[in-house]
Amino acid sequence: MWWDENLLVLFRRNLQPTITYWSVFFSFGLCIAFLGPTLLDLRCQTHSSLQDITWVFFSQQFCILMGSTLGGAFKKSLKLCLTVLFISSLTISFVFVIIPFCHRVAVLAMVMAIAGLAMGCIDTISNMQLVRIYQQDSAVFLQVLHFFVGFGAFLSPLIADPFLSDTNCILSNGTLNESKNLEHIRNSLVPHHPRNVSHYVLPLDGPALTDVAYAFWIMAAINLPVPVAVFLLMYKKGMVPGCGHQKTSLLSEDELAMETHKSNEFNDDKMSGAQEEQISGHGVHLCCQTKNAPYTFFSIHICAAVVLFMSDGIVGEYSGFVYSYAVENPLSLAHKTAGYLPSLFWAAITLGRLISIPVSYKVRARTMLLINLIGVLGTFLFLFLSQNSIEGIFLGTAFLGFSISSVFPSMLAYTEDILNYKGCATTVLVTSAGLGEMVVQILVGTVIETQGSYSFLVCGISLSTLAFCLYVVLVILDNMHPKGSEGASQKQAEDRDSERYQQ
Known part of the structure; x- marks a missing residue:
């Protein structure tokens, strides 16, 4: 199973x-x-x-x-x-x-x-x-x-x-x-x-x-x-x-949950329900104490945020401009036929996220990111090499949506894993992804107007290449980031507060 x-x-x-x-x-x-x-x-x-x-x-x-x-x-x-x-x-x-x-x-x-x-x-x-x-x-x-x-x-x-x-x-x-x-x-x-x-x-x-x-x-x-x-x-x-x-019934549930967590090796450090409400303030306090944080702490946030800036920017760029690209030379698709491309792209994203649900349980987030980003870069190269093919644009659109579908949740899980699940990265990553979707559309649209429709795929190749390179940097930072003392200190603080709450 x-x-x-x-x-x-x-x-x-x-x-x-x-x-x-x-x-x-x-x-x-x-x-x-x-x-x-x-x-x-x-x-x-x-x-x-x-x-x-x-x-x-x-x-x-x-x-x-x-x-x-x-x-x-x-x-x-x-x-x-x-x-x-x-x-x-x-x-x-x-x-x-x-x-x-x-x-x-x-x-x-x-x-x-x-x-x-x-x-x-x-x-x-x-x-x-x-x-x-x-x-x-x-x-x-x-x-x-x-x-x-x-x-x-x-x-x-x-x-x-x-x-x-x-x-x-x-x-x-x-x-x-x-x-x-x-x-x-x-x-x-x-x-x-x-x-x-x-x-x-x-x-x-x-x-x-x-x-x-x-x-x-x-x-x-x-x-x-x-x-x-x-x-x-x-x-x-x-x-x-x-x-x-x-709240009394909730307390008994939480105590039962805590005892269950203690008996399972992977649930020792989880918090539930009202415990989150009681001790999250302490967690936020620790999270914001970056005075003694290693340089990798900030570098990991920056790299992960820029990767999502690029990946969500690609989603906005492709869904926004693939129609305009398809109706112009060299493809010159009929308007009705080209109109299916954005729908196909979003359908592939939805299907990819559905398939990623069981896959993500067996495959680490770090590995999924590698597969996804290689798939995105490879798809843009395929689209560039087959830019005169109508079948190629439909096949590439479907595969691009499938490849990029799980980048965001995988990156969020991977980054929080590196940083010991303090919750600091979530706001940074969500904001950066939204900013990328807005800004990249403006930049790519300006480039297409000045350089022509072929630059649509060139921009995609450039963005996906940069995203992949920054992912490699993120993996290096992951290997360099200290995981012992920082995680232990937070765990001890959470255990003390949990014991105090139970008393």
């Missing part, structure tokens, strides 16, 4: 919080993927230009970065983390409900900024809490977590598709011919890069006819059980004010 019995016992003991964090990440995926397909209908709803409406992307992505950084500040207590998750998941449902009532692009940008803050907090806190619960066994659970964000991102456009307008949804006699290019424009819209649609002129005046509101309300209903699940977890842990549920 591929699943270890001790790990299964640990999973059963933490079943409710684990499933709750997974479901919250589904909300994240549902919210992050709907904007691209629905942007033209939202343009009609707000009577704005293509250049103006594409900046809604920036509003969302920038606030995701802010929320990711803000989420790290809530790690001092489990109660605070769950409260923020409850508010954030509820906010996402609320945003879905009110988007159809936003008739000004500035109001829509503000609403998406609020959603971005909620998404950033979800991203950091969910990753951080799973690492805290499972520590050295967290890799497989992080893979499941990121499968759920991929599943949400895959499902969101499918929900929206039946309600998207097939023609220009602002009635105007002046530019009816532009409606023929509507699908091409929709696929050409790239976050943070409004210049790529500057030559298209669509009407701004006239009645707007769109049914996209129903898509948002359906997504709001689908997401509604998520805040309910977070609330039930808070209730179980006695964190809901005014409710009669007491």
Whole structure:
């Protein structure tokens, strides 16, 4: 059996919080993927230009970065983390409900900024809490977590598709011919890069006819059980004010969990439930004491963060520009055929994350990263050598999505393993990955405009090569990083606080 019995016992003991964090990440995926397909209908709803409406992307992505950084500040207590998750998941449902009532692009940008803050907090806190619960066994659970964000991102456009307008949804006699290019424009819209649609002129005046509101309300209903699940977890842990549920039963569970951990060699240093809330402040204090930290401590953070900056940047670059690359020379694909490429890419990412769940239990995160990064670099080289082949672009797209799918959860598990699961790295890595997705799209889009479409693959080769080189540096730093004294001192401090709490 591929699943270890001790790990299964640990999973059963933490079943409710684990499933709750997974479901919250589904909300994240549902919210992050709907904007691209629905942007033209939202343009009609707000009577704005293509250049103006594409900046809604920036509003969302920038606030995701802010929320990711803000989420790290809530790690001092489990109660605070769950409260923020409850508010954030509820906010996402609320945003879905009110988007159809936003008739000004500035109001829509503000609403998406609020959603971005909620998404950033979800991203950091969910990753951080799973690492805290499972520590050295967290890799497989992080893979499941990121499968759920991929599943949400895959499902969101499918929900929206039946309600998207097939023609220009602002009635105007002046530019009816532009409606023929509507699908091409929709696929050409790239976050943070409004210049790529500057030559298209669509009407701004006239009645707007769109049914996209129903898509948002359906997504709001689908997401509604998520805040309910977070609330039930808070209730179980006695964190809901005014409710009669007491913490005494939770304490007995935690004591039982601690005794079970002592009898299993891989669970000695795990914390659960209320113990996290009591002693995480001490852990944060130790984490922030970098005065005597070795130079490898900072170097590991930097290397891991830059690798994720590059890898998530590749995801944003490829999903954003593969369509534009495919419809130009030398491939010159039909617009409808090229439109399948981004969907194929995200489907391959979701499938790769699903397959990585059992694989990550048998294969170390360090080895998975090596395989993934070699696969990404090899795929870009294959795409470059077969750039005249239509079959090559489809095969390469699928393999690239499959290869890059588990880079983030594997890197997070590997980095936290190097640093003894202090939780310091999670905020840095999540923020760096989001920053890469935003910045790399801007840089690559500028290069494509100035140098031509062939530079799309050259940029991919350069980014993947740099990511692989930094991974090699990270492995060297891992071998150099002291693991004895630092881990022992933190373990002794945690044991002292745990004994004090039990007394």
